[in-house]
Amino acid sequence: MADITQQQVIEAAQGLGKEEFNRQDVATALGVEKSDVKLPFTKARKGGYFEKVRDDEENTGIFKLGAKAAPAADAAPAADPGAPTDPPATDAEGTVGQQV
Numbered sequence: 323m324a325d326i327t328q329q330q331v332i333e334a335a336q337g338l339g340k341e342e343f344n345r346q347d348v349a350t351a352l353g354v355e356k357s358d359v360k361l362p363f364t365k366a367r368k369g370g371y372f373e374k375v376r377d378d379e380e381n382t383g384i385f386k387l388g389a390k391a392a393p394a395a396d397a398a399p400a401a402d403p404g405a406p407t408d409p410p411a412t413d414a415e416g417t418v419g420q421q422v
Contacts, residue, residue: 324352324354324355324358326352326354326358326359326362327362328362328365328366328369328371330352330362331348331352331359331362331363331366332366332371332391334348334351334352335347335348335351335366335371335372335385335387335391336387336391337351338351341386342375342384342385342386343384343385343386344378344382344383344384344385345359345360345363345382345383345385346382348363367385367388369390370388370389370390371387371388371390371391372385372386372387372388372391373385373386373387373388373389
């Protein structure tokens with residue numbers, strides 16, 4: 323039995339590139355058995371990182387990333403709402419002046 327952490331399960335789910343996934347998808351991404359991800363997957367679900375969407379025709383749980391799932395590391399950072407949108411005004415000599 324592999325020692326898989328909740329964080330590894332969350333990162334594997336984020337890395338799947340699929341909107342919906344099941345526990346087997348996550349286990350395959352981690353290279354382990356489905357049973358190895360059961361406990362950390364359940365913790366992630368109870369922690370709000372995964373949301374159950376439905377059960378498929380074989381009664382397999384289908385999930386999506388939950389509200390608490392952090393964005394993937396390659397996601398663009400959010401813009402600073404307090405950052406100025408216009409560059410400062412300059413005069414003919416290139417000196418920064420006050421904006422009106």
